[in-house]
Structure formats: structure tokens, C-alpha cells
Amino acid sequence: MTHFSWLIDGSIVGLYILATMIAGIMVRKYVGKVEHFIVAGREMDVYLGIASLAATEFGIVTCMYTAQAGYTRGFSGAIPGICMAIAMFVVGYTGFCVKPLRDSGVMTIPEMFEKRFGKFVRWLAGVVIVLGGLLNMGVFLRIGGQFLVVCCGMNLDYLEIAMTVLLVGVAVYTILGGMLSVLVTDYLQFIIMSVGLLAVTILILYKVGLTSLITTVHQHFGPGGFNPFVNRELGWQFVLSNLLTNTAAVLTWQTCIARLLSAKDTSTGRKVYTGTAFFFVCRWVIPGIWGIAALASAAITPDALSGIARTMGEKDSSLFAMPLYLSAVVPMGMMGILIAAMLAADMSTDSSYMLTWSSVIYNDILAPFRRRPWSEKKGIIVNRFIVALIGLFLLFWGLWYKLEGNVWEYLQTTGTIYLASMSTLLIACCYWKRANNWGAIAAIVVGAVMPVLALSLNLFVKVPVLDAAGQSLIENGLPKTAGWAAHHIGDAWVNIGTYAAVAVAMIVGSLLKPCSAGTKSPN
Amino acid sequence: MLNISTITEHWFWLSIIVAVIVWYSTITIYVSIRGAFDIKQMFARLGRQSADSPNDTPSDENPEPLNRK
Numbered sequence: 001m002t003h004f005s006w007l008i009d010g011s012i013v014g015l016y017i018l019a020t021m022i023a024g025i026m027v028r029k030y031v032g033k034v035e036h037f038i039v040a041g042r043e044m045d046v047y048l049g050i051a052s053l054a055a056t057e058f059g060i061v062t063c064m065y066t067a068q069a070g071y072t073r074g075f076s077g078a079i080p081g082i083c084m085a086i087a088m089f090v091v092g093y094t095g096f097c098v099k100p101l102r103d104s105g106v107m108t109i110p111e112m113f114e115k116r117f118g119k120f121v122r123w124l125a126g127v128v129i130v131l132g133g134l135l136n137m138g139v140f141l142r143i144g145g146q147f148l149v150v151c152c153g154m155n156l157d158y159l160e161i162a163m164t165v166l167l168v169g170v171a172v173y174t175i176l177g178g179m180l181s182v183l184v185t186d187y188l189q190f191i192i193m194s195v196g197l198l199a200v201t202i203l204i205l206y207k208v209g210l211t212s213l214i215t216t217v218h219q220h221f222g223p224g225g226f227n228p229f230v231n232r233e234l235g236w237q238f239v240l241s242n243l244l245t246n247t248a249a250v251l252t253w254q255t256c257i258a259r260l261l262s263a264k265d266t267s268t269g270r271k272v273y274t275g276t277a278f279f280f281v282c283r284w285v286i287p288g289i290w291g292i293a294a295l296a297s298a299a300i301t302p303d304a305l306s307g308i309a310r311t312m313g314e315k316d317s318s319l320f321a322m323p324l325y326l327s328a329v330v331p332m333g334m335m336g337i338l339i340a341a342m343l344a345a346d347m348s349t350d351s352s353y354m355l356t357w358s359s360v361i362y363n364d365i366l367a368p369f370r371r372r373p374w375s376e377k378k379g380i381i382v383n384r385f386i387v388a389l390i391g392l393f394l395l396f397w398g399l400w401y402k403l404e405g406n407v408w409e410y411l412q413t414t415g416t417i418y419l420a421s422m423s424t425l426l427i428a429c430c431y432w433k434r435a436n437n438w439g440a441i442a443a444i445v446v447g448a449v450m451p452v453l454a455l456s457l458n459l460f461v462k463v464p465v466l467d468a469a470g471q472s473l474i475e476n477g478l479p480k481t482a483g484w485a486a487h488h489i490g491d492a493w494v495n496i497g498t499y500a501a502v503a504v505a506m507i508v509g510s511l512l513k514p515c516s517a518g519t520k521s522p523n
Numbered sequence: 524m525l526n527i528s529t530i531t532e533h534w535f536w537l538s539i540i541v542a543v544i545v546w547y548s549t550i551t552i553y554v555s556i557r558g559a560f561d562i563k564q565m566f567a568r569l570g571r572q573s574a575d576s577p578n579d580t581p582s583d584e585n586p587e588p589l590n591r592k
Contacts, residue, residue, distance in 0.1 A: 030570070044561070045565065047560075075536045180569075190554065194547065198551070210529075211529060226533060226536060278542075278550075281539065
């Protein structure tokens with residue numbers, strides 16, 4: 001039974017949405033150039049950058065998969081957050097790759113590649129960035145809607161309507177104000193989101209207690225719930241895979257890089273990175289605590305979760321433990337703050353993802369093949385049109401695609417489609433003089449083919465999951481199955497293998513091409 | 524209540540949880556205040572720029588990205 005009251009909590013949520021929409025739409029008058037629309041005229045300062053990066057990188061989907069990690073892996077599930085924080089701090093502090101990138105004055109990463117690797121590499125890089133990014137964000141909307149349905153007790157029939165209304169609202173201010181609207185709404189959303197996250201966490205710690213959380217993890221996972229290296233499901237390959245993915249994300253993930261490139265100078269961009277780094281620990285630990293609290297609760301039974309998963313048409317029921325738990329423990333009034341916080345988190349993520357990926361389509365897939373430059377006005381109209389198209393894609397992919405297994409592993413694999421190749425290209429572009437277009441093309445192709453192959457094998461080739469006695473496991477009355485690659489290779493090894501293969505492809509491809517006098521370094 | 528053995532055995536995660544709560548609360552307040560100033564200054568600068576420049580010039584993205592700062 002949820003504590004959501006449509007009068008009290010609904011009013012809080014409605015007020016928040018109204019305030020965000022007004023703020024987002026009001027700034028549209030400052031959008032006079034494409035540069036304003038894509039990188040906020042490069043006028044973003046440190047604290048606005050921290051608020052925007054933190055708000056963007058925390059959506060409902062983030063909350064769901066990080067809580068799922070807490071519920072299924074204990075504290076060890078929060079390791080990706082620690083990896084990301086370390087990577088972001090080190091990159092921001094040293095300026096590794098991000099300094100030459102921001103110094104170059106480009107609006108997107110592929111634009112930088114053009115000078116070194118040529119127009120075709122820029123276009124190809126744009127295509128894989130968009131492919132990986134769209135597949136990645138395709139699941140956001142559905143999972144966000146499922147959270148709202150479980151937490152508010154909303155009728156499932158309204159899921160699609162709620163998702164559509166939310167997306168249209170976000171699309172309106174993103175289309176009108178671009179990055180300027182995104183930054184301003186992100187700032188408001190950061191405040192609302194942070195207040196909600198902290199309030200609910202303190203409530204849970206007060207109600208459940210740290211001792212109970214630790215005891216629960218001990219009971220369910222033993223030492224593996226605290227230390228990923230001794231966890232049979234995770235191990236060192238999980239930590240290494242996350243270090244690679246998160247370092248690559250810090251260097252090339254569109255939403256992170258958009259903040260760096262929107263910063264008013266290189267030093268500001270680096271300060272945004274170092275200042276936001278620890279937020280990534282919070283991003284995994286806070287929902288992780290919620291997930292562990294759900295595990296400690298006697299009311300959250302596997303049967304109840306299976307029932308919800310069946311109703312939602314999803315295979316993995318662990319995703320619903322946290323929202324079901326919150327629906328039972330968060331009192332009226334605070335529920336409104338929680339839902340407003342989650343909507344804030346989701347809206348900031350959706351707007352930024354739509355904008356930053358549309359900027360790659362505009363800047364790197366369409367722009368290199370234009371005969372004459374478009375006027376600023378036409379450029380803005382094209383950008384707005386692309387944002388709207390991405391919104392439509394999100395709506396239909398989100399309704400169609402059903403996730404199997406762990407959400408984080410899906411996001412990691414789809415992200416790897418471009419993270420592995422783009423991070424390798426960026427490092428080579430900045431620091432390896434011998435790197436050339438042969439190596440770049442080989443790296444992009446290998447980096448895209450391996451994860452797409454793994455995803456396809458997971459989607460279309462199923463293998464039965466057996467217990468220790470060799471008997472088929474039963475779930476929801478049917479034999480439990482897993483994707484071929486996930487079962488036989490493991491998601492962590494797919495990631496590690498992709499990064500290794502991409503690096504080899506870059507080196508071999510570059511060395512195979514005869515040296516030419518025209519090779520230039522952007523430094 | 525936490526006992527000593529729990530604290531010593533799980534000091535890493537306990538300190539992470541405490542750090543998360545303290546750091547996140549502090550940064551929320553600090554960024555809320557300083558971020559508002561950043562927004563104000565950003566729009567002041569953009570307002571000055573738009574007053575100084577014509578509106579419909581060709582889009583200047585990309586032909587010479589490495590020369591543009």
C-alpha cells in the first residue's frame with residue numbers, strides 16, 4: 001500500500017514541474033547561435049557545472065540499477081561508483097585528455113578527430129556515438145515509468161501516458177532553450193533531487209539502522225557483500241571492467257564531455273570534474289542503501305516482486321525491490337518530495353541526453369557533408385528538429401524493448417559500443433603521434449562489433465540456467481534462461497575483451513599504414 | 524546501536540556512508556548558493572554578447588576546430 005496522496009504529494013510534484021517548465025522556457029530568448037544551443041555559449045562556471053553534471057548523471061534509471069545492485073550484491077554493488085569517482089578526480093586533476101580536448105575549442109569529440117584522422121573518421125565516430133548512446137538511453141523512460149507506477153501505486157495502464165507527458169515536457173524546454181535550458185533546469189533539479197535523496201536516506205537509516213543493514217548484507221552475501229574481490233559473482237574482472245568503462249565514460253561520455261566543452265575555460269572544466277567526482281560515490285551508495293534496506297525488510301518478498309515483474313512484463317524482479325520498499329516506508333508529504341526528486345533526476349537526465357546526442361548528429365553526422373555552412377537560425381532549427389526526433393525514438397524504443405538481467409550490465413555493454421573506441425581514439429589523438437585513420441577506423445569497427453555481437457547473442461540465443469545438480473532452474477513457472485554471451489563469457493569479460501581488442505586494432509592499424517609527412521597532432 | 528566489532532570490521536563502508544551524507548549535504552547547500560550566482564553572471568554575459576553581435580550569421584561550427592578557443 002503506497003503512501004502517495006494525490007492531493008498533498010501530487011501538489012508538491014505539480015508545483016515542481018510547473019516551476020521547472022517556466023524556468024526552462026524563459027531562457028530561450030538567449031539562444032541566438034548554435035553555440036548557445038549546444039554548449040551554452042561556453043559560459044558555464046564551476047558550480048553550475050557541478051550541479052548540472054550531478055543532476056544529469058542521476059536519473060530514475062540510475063536510482064533503479066544502483067538500488068538493484070545493493071539488493072543483489074550488497075555493498076560490493078557500489079564499486080562502480082568508487083571507480084567512476086577515482087577516474088573523474090584523476091582525469092580532472094591531471095587534465096589527461098580533457099585539457100587538449102577543451103583547449104582545441106571543439107563542440108564534440110568527433111570534431112577533434114577530424115583534424116587528425118580525417119572527415120570519414122569524424123563521421124564514423126559520430127555514428128557509433130549516436131548508436132551506443134541511443135541504445136543506452138532507450139531504456140530510461142520505461143524504467144522511470146515503472147518506478148513511478150510501483151512507488152505511487154499508479155495504475156499500470158497510465159504508464160505510457162505518464163512517460164509520454166514527462167518526455168513531452170522535457171522535450172519542450174530542451175527544444176526551445178538547448179543547453180541553456182538544460183543548465184538552468186539542471187540547477188533547480190539538482191537542489192530538489194539532493195534534498196529528496198538525503199531526506200529519504202536519513203529516514204531509512206533512522207528506521208532500519210546501520211547495524212541492520214550490515215547484518216542483512218552478511219546474511220545474504222557473506223564477505224562477498226562487502227568485498228567484490230571475494231564475491232564469486234563479481235571478482236577482479238568486475239572491478240577491472242568497471243575501471244575501464246568508467247575511465248572511458250569520464251573521457252568520452254557525451255553528457256560529461258558536454259559540461260567540459262560548455263565550461264568557460266579549460267581550468268573551469270577540470271574543476272567541474274574534480275568537484276563532482278565524489279558525487280559518483282553518492283550516486284551508487286545512496287540508492288544502494290535503499291536496496292539493502294529493501295532486502296532487510298520482511299515485507300519485500302520474492303513472490304511480491306515476481307508479481308510486479310509479471311505485471312510489468314519484465315523478467316528480472318529485483319529491479320522493483322527498492323520502489324516497492326519506498327512505497328511502504330516513505331510517509332505522506334515526504335512521498336511528494338521523493339517523487340519530485342525522482343522526476344527532477346529523470347527530467348535532467350532525459351533533457352541532457354537528448355541534447356548532447358542530438359549535437360553529435362548535427363555537428364558530426366550532418367555537418368561534415370554540407371556544401372555551405374548553414375545560417376545560425378537554420379542550425380538552431382535543425383538542432384531542435386533532431387532533439388524532437390530523439391524524443392520520439394526514446395518513446396518508441398522505451399515502449400518496445402524489454403530488459404533481461406541486470407540493468408547496469410546492459411548499460412555498460414551498450415555504452416561500450418563507443419566508449420572503448422572513442423576513449424582509445426582520444427588518447428591516441430592527444431598523445432600518440434603515430435596514430436592515423438587506419439588505426440582509428442579499425443578501432444571504431446572492432447569497438448562496435450564486439451558489444452553488438454554480445455548484445456545480439458544475449459537477445460537471440462538463450463541457454464538454460466542450471467543449478468549445481470545440473471537441473472534447470474524454474475522462474476515464474478518457466479525454465480530460467482540467460483543470454484549466450486552473458487552465460488558463457490560474462491558481461492565483464494565482454495567489456496575487458498572489447499577494450500583490449502580496440503587497443504590492439506588501433507596500434508596494428510596505425511602501424512600498418514605507411515608514415516606520411518602530413519600527420520599532425522592537435523597538441 | 525553500532526558495536527565496536529561492527530565498526531572495526533566494516534570501517535570502510537561505514538566511513539563511506541558517513542562521508543556520503545556529510546559531503547552531499549554540504550555540497551548541496553554550497554552549490555545551491557554559488558550556482559545561483561553562476562547563472563546570474565552567465566546570463567549577464569550572454570545578454571552583453573547578444574547586444575554586441577548580429578543574429579543570423581553563418582554557423583561557425585567546425586571548419587577549423589583546433590584554432591577556435
